[in-house]
Amino acid sequence: MIESFPTASRLSRRRLILLGAGAAALAGLSSRRAAAVLKLDVTQGNVQPVPIAVPDFVTVATRDPAAGRNVSQIIAANLQRSGLFAPINPAAYIEKISTIDAVPRFPDWRQINAQALVTGRITESEGRYKVEFRLWDVFAGQQLQGQQYTTTPDNWRRIAHIISDAVYERITGEKGYFDSRIVFVDESGPKERRIKRLALMDQDGANVRYLTRGDDLVLTPRFSSSADTITYMSYGQGDPRVYLMNIETGQREIVSNFPGMSFSPRFSPDGQRVIFSLQRGGNSNLFVMDLRSKATTRLTDTQVIDTAPSYSPDGTRICFESDRGGKQQIYVMAAGGGEAQRLSFGDGAYSTPVWSPRGDLIAFTKQTEGKFAIGIMRADGSGERILTEGYHNEGPTWSPNGRVIMFFRDPGGNSGPALYTVDLTGRNEQVLKTPSYASDPSWSPLLQ
């Protein structure tokens, strides 16, 4: 008994050890199975342009054999100008796309470091183009997007813009802005006798069309949310007036016919009202007119200069410029008028505030020490940033997606103004080619 006791105890200890070892092994196994997944936070990314390949679209029986190349070139140019894409030189392409029904050879495209690939085909039948395209994710090896459109052959540019928008939206997650137009003031002739005409063009500068003949002085054209109507100010005989014009039919209509000078008109987001400022004596105030009832409502009643009103995209608020505090500053008030709240507090004078179609930002012109800058601030006045600065920059207008601002820049001297775009980062600034000098651009919404 005495003898067996230690034995038993030893044995049991041994057993314990063994059991323990077994248990440890099991625990090891199970803990390995449940092995906490390694967690990693990546909080930094890059903002480099996405390399994209846009080989010529395949053409089938098109009247213009270059149609495929033209379309792909417009797409590549659009994407490049956005600053978010870096189209790859077609000379580097390894695979020649001859059909869009087969999966591309992704390794060929990976080798030239394309992250995305756009293939397409244009087929003409019965006088109409059918345009198909596919967007491929080269590294994941899958199709991201595939669409087809049918249109008349002379509409091929628009199709290219629409495809650009689809690619842009799929890769960046934001709506595109390529299928849109710009109305602006075309300026020609010598400096002292400038002829100013309203002109319309695609956002890439193509298809320029003149809307007025140049007899009257025209200023500040603005698009309606419907993209087929503009409002602008014109000096004909007598006081300047605010007009409406249907850009498809050319039909014109006077908005305001009051004594005094009305100017800086802008549409409400629903296109039903026009807000403008009316100058009487030495001061100017804001008014809004309902386009159907023609009823005009006064929004401000001050002895100062309130002007350049712009609606928030939801139509509930208005930002405008006012010198009620001494210098010109940006203020915000409810769409129905009332107490205004000052937004800008920086040095210098702020003018021409424009609410972003996204609602989050307000673009403005800022004048300090003889320089004009284009900047943005949040809708609450915080986070002011200057995007571009120089001798004379003015008249910001937002792209339909609120990522790009167009403005005009006048270098001074004997030359004239030109249109520029800059994106929200301020890094991607580009000039837009126009037939002549150009100013006062207004960007349309996306076309329907």
Place this chain on the structure above:
Amino acid sequence: MAREWGMRTAYAVSATGHAAVLLWSIWSLAARPLPAPPSEALPVDIVSVSEFTQITAGSKSAPQAETPKPLVETVAEARPVDDPTAKIDEKKEVKAAREPPPAPESKPVEAKPAEKPAETKPDPVAEALAKDKKPETKKAEAKPPVPPKKPAPPAPKFDPGQVEALLNKRVPTRMAAAGEMPNSMPRAGLAHANAAQMSLSELDALRARLAQLWTIPAGAKDPQELVVLIRIKLKPDGTLAAAPMVVNNGTSALFAAARDSAVRALYRGQPFDMLKPEHYEQWKDIEITFDPRDMIRG
């Protein structure tokens, strides 16, 4: 003279003594761990600042930082043990009913048991092993219930020599359980011993690689839509074992774009050769949160 000499000696002795005490105290006192509550060890890589910068910069040409093996100086030679788990099982065989049976079967409990083993020093374990080798896991696990049935026989067989034999036997077993390399990583020895971590520089290098490849939509209005959670399984060579699995979801176009961009970064980033093969267990399964909100001014 002699006195002076003696003094000098005394000085020398004193100086040496002090120095020794000083050194001893520096080493022993300073090295004494703080009586802090047990916490997991934080693996630290000795990397010079410049090397670290280069690694985190994600440069392909940056020199590989040499990371010393944390705990073990030498790595044990591979024992002739091909399958660790199998060994554990063999050991289990030993434990229970195996060895008792032979004795009681041959002779009654009373007489010899003590002598025999003492004289010849046989290795009962080895015998037992030899007799019935059933290195199957299932069997081994099934065994434990058996021993209680025959509690008596083993008792008389006790002998220190046997214990020794058993202990000797255990050596390779333990080695086997630990694998070929005894322990290449520090473990704090806590119950939840998961202290074995990849070095921070490995993680940083991985993070840097992904940050370099991940294109985020700049100036997006809803940055919270850009947060993407992706789980990846990696092969030991650092390439993806399967398509990255997106864990969270969103409906917006912005989310789709951010998701695809993150997945693209993962595809483009492979092989993730900054991850060391010896830590494969830790990085074979990674959950990555791509969160650009800090980057976006909104």
